[in-house]
Amino acid sequence: MSSTNDAPHGALPAGTPAPDFTLRCTADQSLTLSEFKGTPVILAFYPADWSPVCGDQMALYNQILPEFKRYGAEMVGISVDGVWCHQAFAEARNLHFPLLSDFEPKGEIARQYGVYRDREGVCQRALFVIDSDGVIRWSHVSPIGVNPGAEGILSALDDLKK
């Protein structure tokens, strides 16, 4: 169980105001974090689209989306992939939540959150639960090869209600 506020590798810890950002989610649409104020947000940074397993992290969150919605929370995925790549990936996996493109300058937002891997040029597998006031309440970084699942997110959402 990992509802602890472990924030290794320099990820922004609980209690930090979430840096605001605007990123593209499709070729002609952008999404700004502060637009979600009043709503809890789950930011899921991940290394790349097209991970070669069925139950990959984004597909899993897609399946669990109704559970997140029960908390009124919005799920947002972020990687350095471009918008066309995201679009094809989202269509192939039937995803019902936005994928943001931290593409140019590459990884800028991931760096602000302390979850960019310079050597590989991709985002860490990192999760942030942000409360309705825009403050990070939980953050977690997984080993790059380990899909963290969702129980940490759900525990953090439980804690928001306390």
Add this chain to the structure above:
Amino acid sequence: MSRLILPVDPARDHAQGPDTAPVTLVEYGDYECPHCGHAYPIVQRVQAQMGDSLRFVFRNFPLTELHPHAQHAAEAAEAAAESGKFWEMHDALFENQRHLADADLKTLAEKVGADAAGIEAALTDHQYAGRVREDFLSGIRSGVNGTPTFFINGVRYDDSWDEATLLAALQTAAGK
């Protein structure tokens, strides 16, 4: 470390092997998932090698956004348990992964000697949807992160599930 939050319960769970076995392997799986299909004969081989030292439990984790037939397949296996044919249906589903439409489920049910008409009615009434959902929710709260996800004696197993690696992990858990 992720742990199974819903302990194995012989009154609830479908299990192969003795309840007193020193090792319990729990799989959260999806009958339409090709990785689970790949794991299916591997689990059978490790079961054969572990003998009475292993109890194997299967729980449902259908990824319905990816696999359109996974939910009904899971419900059909649960319904087959009413005729005492859970494992026969479980095996038949994994052996026919590419043909799991409702008509195929009925054919498979007949083939394994389960109550095919009863299963068809149970699918229509969503009789086992609640049970499948209970499995699914227990999985996400336990750290299931894709399919298949295995737990050995209640702890999520993150290593490779190729036969040699899985067998070695089970033997270690059995203290052999």
